Amino acid sequence: MLLEGKIFAITGGASGIGKAAALEAARQGADVAITDLVSAEAVQQLLREIGDLGRRSLYYRGDVALAETALGFMAAIESQLGGLDVFVSNAGICPFHAFLDLPAETLRQTVEVNLLGAYFMVQEAARFMVRQGRGGAIIAVSSISALVGGAYQTHYTPTKAGVHSLMQSTAIALGPHGIRCNSVLPGTIRTPINADDLADETKAQGLIDRIPLGRLGEPEDLAGPIVFLGSSLAGYVTGAALLVDGGCFVNLQ
Numbered sequence: 001m002l003l004e005g006k007i008f009a010i011t012g013g014a015s016g017i018g019k020a021a022a023l024e025a026a027r028q029g030a031d032v033a034i035t036d037l038v039s040a041e042a043v044q045q046l047l048r049e050i051g052d053l054g055r056r057s058l059y060y061r062g063d064v065a066l067a068e069t070a071l072g073f074m075a076a077i078e079s080q081l082g083g084l085d086v087f088v089s090n091a092g093i094c095p096f097h098a099f100l101d102l103p104a105e106t107l108r109q110t111v112e113v114n115l116l117g118a119y120f121m122v123q124e125a126a127r128f129m130v131r132q133g134r135g136g137a138i139i140a141v142s143s144i145s146a147l148v149g150g151a152y153q154t155h156y157t158p159t160k161a162g163v164h165s166l167m168q169s170t171a172i173a174l175g176p177h178g179i180r181c182n183s184v185l186p187g188t189i190r191t192p193i194n195a196d197d198l199a200d201e202t203k204a205q206g207l208i209d210r211i212p213l214g215r216l217g218e219p220e221d222l223a224g225p226i227v228f229l230g231s232s233l234a235g236y237v238t239g240a241a242l243l244v245d246g247g248c249f250v251n252l253q
């Protein structure tokens with residue numbers, strides 16, 4: 001097992017990519033801490049599944065856009081699980097909207113959740129790991145959108161480029177503490193975040209046609225790469241960005 005005896009924490013772990021990664025971390029031997037917006041009741045089934053795998057879990061409800069959520073989440077992890085080895089900044093939103101009439105509030109909210117939320121969380125997780133003095137691994141869920149654009153994502157793609165850049169800079173800042181920082185760059189993965197967008201079958205087929213592996217991604221496609229980057233198998237990998245997109249990005253012609 002790749003994460004035997006480790007403590008793994010993830011934001012946005014109640015749904016989609018975060019949920020798949022949380023379950024895989026438990027399968028790989030980690031205790032799992034999850035934070036998200038939903039009620040504790042809504043994650044009971046997920047926590048039960050983690051328990052059935054023989055692992056401890058905790059759920060902390062909060063909005064990552066608020067700095068105090070990061071403080072509260074880390075305090076809960078310290079008191080209930082006793083440490084932190086792998087931290088994944090995953091929570092995010094993507095409210096598709098045209099550029100010319102984008103409301104300022106949509107821009108603000110997207111930046112606050114995706115970029116400031118990631119920053120607050122990564123900073124608190126890093127402070128925790130430095131205090132512990134046993135190194136660690138931090139992974140941010142960025143996107144293929146850190147590298148390419150989207151007409152209805154002008155407020156979103158810069159946040160994903162920012163998260164990718166955050167991992168590059170924190171890799172330098174935290175390397176001396178034995179903390180590795182990397183990002184995963186998913187392509188288009190079927191989750192609730194894009195259910196409405198992908199309901200447009202013509203658009204969905206257009207995306208599939210660009211993917212050499214011939215299908216959109218599923219949340220489980222990210223779980224392995226996230227666990228790998230958190231594990232000692234990736235012990236000399238830091239400041240890296242791993243595209244998980246079925247080959248979409250490199251498909252020029």
Ligand SMILES: NC(=O)C1=CN([C@@H]2O[C@H](COP(=O)(O)OP(=O)(O)OC[C@H]3O[C@@H](n4cnc5c(N)ncnc54)[C@H](OP(=O)(O)O)[C@@H]3O)[C@@H](O)[C@H]2O)C=CC1
Nearest residue numbers: 012015016017037063064090091092143186188189191193
């Ligand atoms: N799906 C895709 O194609 C891609 C996704 N990504 C990134 O992957 C990450 C996970 O998204 P994905 O699994 O697809 O989508 P989901 O909507 O399934 O999961 C995102 C989770 O984050 C939670 N969340 C949203 N806002 C906040 C907040 N302010 N505080 C705490 N939790 C919050 C959501 O809660 P709630 O459901 O209540 O809103 C949800 O549980 C995101 O960062 C996204 O940008 C990157 C590339 C592609």
Ligand SMILES: C[C@H](O)[C@@H]1OC(=O)[C@H](O)[C@@H]1O
Nearest residue numbers: 094143145187188193194
């Ligand atoms: C949510 C979108 O479908 C998804 O988000 C990303 O980051 C990808 O680039 C896709 O556009």
